[in-house]
Amino acid sequence: MKRINTPAEWNPLWLSHLQKNERIGFVPTMGALHQGHLDLVQKSVQNTDTTLVSIFVNPTQFNNPEDFKKYPNTLEDDLEKLESAGVDYVFVPEVNTIYPEKAELKLDFGDVERVLEGEFRPGHFNGVGVVVSKLFHFIRPHVAFFGQKDLQQVAIIKRLVRDLSFPIELEIVPTRREEDGLAMSSRNLRLNPEERIQALILIQSLEKAKRELFDGKSWFQVQKEIERDFQQVPLAKLDYFELVHPDTFESQTEFNPEKKSSICVAAYLGEIRLIDNLPIIP
Structure with a gap:
C-alpha cells in the first residue's frame, strides 16, 4: 500500500492506471475506521482494479468545533487495517492541501438539506458537498463507495453527482452493525x-x-x-x-x-x- 499526501503525487499514478484501462475505486473516510468502513473497502477491492481510500477529518462539516476537536484519531491503526484489507493507495492530506484558502462557495441542495440533519446541523451538508467535490476532482475515480448509515448524506451526494455531472458511479453499501444491533460508528x-x-x-x-x-x-x-x-x-x-x-x-x-x-x-x-x-x- 502506498501512502500519498497531495494530488500531485496521485496524478501520475492515476494516469498509469487509466492507460491500463483499469477501474479505480474510491472510499472517502474521516478515519477511526471500523468494520463498516472495511465493508466499503472490501466492496471496492472486489469490484475494481485498484482501490484508494482517503483519510481526512473535514473541519467544514462540523458545526460544533468541540466535536471536531474530539473526533478520534487512530491513523496508525487505520493504516494497518487498510493494508490488511488489500488497499492500494491511501490519501492522507493536510488541511491546507484541501483548503489552501477558505472555501467561499456555498452549495444549496434544496429541500433535502433543510430537514433532519440539515435542520439540526446547519452548514453540515455544504461542508460535505464541498469536500466530496474536491476529493472527486483530485482522485477522479470510476466508482465511489458510501455507507447507507449516513442516508441523508447519500442523498446529498447523489444529487451532487447528478447536478454537477461527475462521471462517477456510486455504490451504496448496507449498514454494518455490532452484534447487539448498534450501527457501527x-x-x-x-x-x-x-x-x-x-x-x-x-x-x-x-x-x-x-x-x-x-x-x-x-x-x-x-x-x-x-x-x-x-x-x-x-x-x-x-x-x-x-x-x-x-x-x-x-x-x-x-x-x-x-x-x-x-x-x-x-x-x-x-x-x-x-x-x-x-x-x-x-
Whole structure:
C-alpha cells in the first residue's frame, strides 16, 4: 500500500492506471475506521482494479468545533487495517492541501438539506458537498463507495453527482452493525459503558416502529410511542424520529408498505450524537 499526501503525487499514478484501462475505486473516510468502513473497502477491492481510500477529518462539516476537536484519531491503526484489507493507495492530506484558502462557495441542495440533519446541523451538508467535490476532482475515480448509515448524506451526494455531472458511479453499501444491533460508528468509541448500553434505544426504536407500521398503526401513533420510549432512557435525548422518502427526504405522514421509505433517528447519548435509519423497501 502506498501512502500519498497531495494530488500531485496521485496524478501520475492515476494516469498509469487509466492507460491500463483499469477501474479505480474510491472510499472517502474521516478515519477511526471500523468494520463498516472495511465493508466499503472490501466492496471496492472486489469490484475494481485498484482501490484508494482517503483519510481526512473535514473541519467544514462540523458545526460544533468541540466535536471536531474530539473526533478520534487512530491513523496508525487505520493504516494497518487498510493494508490488511488489500488497499492500494491511501490519501492522507493536510488541511491546507484541501483548503489552501477558505472555501467561499456555498452549495444549496434544496429541500433535502433543510430537514433532519440539515435542520439540526446547519452548514453540515455544504461542508460535505464541498469536500466530496474536491476529493472527486483530485482522485477522479470510476466508482465511489458510501455507507447507507449516513442516508441523508447519500442523498446529498447523489444529487451532487447528478447536478454537477461527475462521471462517477456510486455504490451504496448496507449498514454494518455490532452484534447487539448498534450501527457501527466512529463516535461509538466516545461512549462510556452506560451510554453504550442505552444507545441500543436507536435500533430498538427503529425495529419497533417498523413492526408496528406493518401491524397497521398510524405513523402518528408510532412516532408518539417512540418519543415516550426515549423519555424512559435516562441518558438519551431524541432529536428526531421521522418517516421519509429516502431520495428526497420528504416527510411522510402516512405509511404505504408498497412504496419505499426510511425511518430515520438521531439522538444524544450523553454528549455523543448518534444517527441511524431503517429502510423499508417493498
